[in-house]
Amino acid sequence: MKYSFNAVALVALIGSAQAALRFGCSTVTIQRLDPVVEPGGLPSAHLHQVVGGNAFSPTMSGDIGEQGTCTSCVFSEDFSNYWTAVLFFKHQNGTYKRVPIMANDALPAGINGGMTIYYTQQDFNSNGKQFIRTFPPGFRMTVGSPTQGADGMTKHKGLRFTCLDNKSTRFPEIDDFPKKPCKGGIMTEHHFPACWDGVNLDSPDHQSHMYDTQPTGFAAGAACPKSHPVRMPQLAYETLWDTAQFKDMWPKDGSNPFVFSYGNQSGHAYGTHADYMFGWKGDSLQRAMNSSCMFNACENGKPLKSQSVAAMNACKAKDVVKENHDGWLTALPGMT
Ligand SMILES: *[C@@H]1O[C@H](CO)[C@@H](O)[C@H](O)[C@H]1NC(C)=O
Ligand SMILES: *[C@@H]1O[C@H](CO)[C@@H](O)[C@H](O)[C@H]1NC(C)=O
Ligand SMILES: *[C@@H]1O[C@H](CO)[C@@H](O)[C@H](O)[C@H]1NC(C)=O
Ligand SMILES: *[C@@H]1O[C@H](CO)[C@@H](O)[C@H](O)[C@H]1NC(C)=O
Numbered sequence: 001m002k003y004s005f006n007a008v009a010l011v012a013l014i015g016s017a018q019a020a021l022r023f024g025c026s027t028v029t030i031q032r033l034d035p036v037v038e039p040g041g042l043p044s045a046h047l048h049q050v051v052g053g054n055a056f057s058p059t060m061s062g063d064i065g066e067q068g069t070c071t072s073c074v075f076s077e078d079f080s081n082y083w084t085a086v087l088f089f090k091h092q093n094g095t096y097k098r099v100p101i102m103a104n105d106a107l108p109a110g111i112n113g114g115m116t117i118y119y120t121q122q123d124f125n126s127n128g129k130q131f132i133r134t135f136p137p138g139f140r141m142t143v144g145s146p147t148q149g150a151d152g153m154t155k156h157k158g159l160r161f162t163c164l165d166n167k168s169t170r171f172p173e174i175d176d177f178p179k180k181p182c183k184g185g186i187m188t189e190h191h192f193p194a195c196w197d198g199v200n201l202d203s204p205d206h207q208s209h210m211y212d213t214q215p216t217g218f219a220a221g222a223a224c225p226k227s228h229p230v231r232m233p234q235l236a237y238e239t240l241w242d243t244a245q246f247k248d249m250w251p252k253d254g255s256n257p258f259v260f261s262y263g264n265q266s267g268h269a270y271g272t273h274a275d276y277m278f279g280w281k282g283d284s285l286q287r288a289m290n291s292s293c294m295f296n297a298c299e300n301g302k303p304l305k306s307q308s309v310a311a312m313n314a315c316k317a318k319d320v321v322k323e324n325h326d327g328w329l330t331a332l333p334g335m336t
Contacts, residue, residue, distance in 0.1 A: 053081055150176075
């Protein structure tokens with residue numbers, strides 16, 4: 001999010017703000033599964049942290065909104081799945097420890113790990129004037145790629161990191177791991193493109209059916225191009241990693257000790273990526289996008305059904321990989 005506007009501008013924007021969703025989802029599973037990039041893979045190449053519906057499994061097709069029995073998200077009609085790679089701390093003695101995930105302070109207390117999910121329209125504070133069409137059943141996409149280098153961060157302006165003083169710190173946004181310990185942890189941000197080709201639910205690279213016109217995260221995008229004419233919600237994830245607990249183990253040579261689960265040991269975070277599988281029930285997300293609610297004012301049936309933090313935390317996807325990823329590990333899961 002951006003705080004670069006002044007207070008007068010903020011009031012004006014809030015006046016026209018409509019249907020922006022910002023909500024918490026607790027962790028539904030941490031497993032080596034990837035039904036989008038490696039369908040059927042049991043296990044997949046690297047570890048993911050996942051939120052959303054509990055139908056999450058190695059192979060998923062059809063209308064995800066009609067699969068599973070619960071969701072770890074606040075909105076109880078949202079059975080979508082949202083996931084990213086997992087962050088690990090690499091000790092100088094060569095072992096790895098999974099960095100725990102913290103709940104965002106903009107959300108209700110007690111959420112177990114997870115992510116903050118955004119579906120915005122124009123930008124962070126306004127839905128603008130154009131019609132926003134929601135994703136059709138079966139829709140999926142990814143942003144970023146585990147093999148991309150620094151050029152990937154230039155291409156995907158929505159892949160960012162924030163060194164947190166506390167859970168409310170939101171700037172500056174940088175495009176790599178912070179170079180020093182961060183008192184409040186590290187936030188990773190994944191903004192997806194919002195222009196659709198209007199035809200394909202997916203594409204071979206899981207990206208070319210979408211097009212990004214945002215100059216940066218939570219900013220108004222330029223018009224969608226003719227090739228991808230359909231404006232969809234701007235989807236974004238925020239994940240807060242509790243890196244502060246490793247501050248006394250920072251390497252003496254000052255090198256970055258964090259590594260994502262896809263195992264790039266370069267000390268850079270350019271391979272950061274995220275996956276999305278649409279799974280809102282019926283027309284619930286379109287109803288929300290058509291309405292004028294903002295953030296938690298969309299809860300309690302106005303217009304979206306919502307559930308308690310206890311119900312969110314109780315929802316879990318089945319562990320089918322059955323692999324330990326906690327404690328000090330001699331190798332990253334799958335990277336032996
Ligand atoms: C590596 O360091 C951690 C943290 O001090 C310690 O718990 C672990 O036993 C060490 N592992 C090895 C193989 O030295
Ligand atoms: C690892 O990251 C570096 C730095 O971004 C990049 O140049 C390299 O290609 C990456 N390696 C793999 C295997 O993706
Ligand atoms: C959190 O950190 C930001 C700077 O990143 C600072 O402006 C703000 O006052 C801090 N908030 C609290 C509650 O300490
Ligand atoms: C959303 O708005 C569009 C355009 O006004 C309308 O055609 C559609 O029926 C609405 N959908 C829902 C679920 O309210």
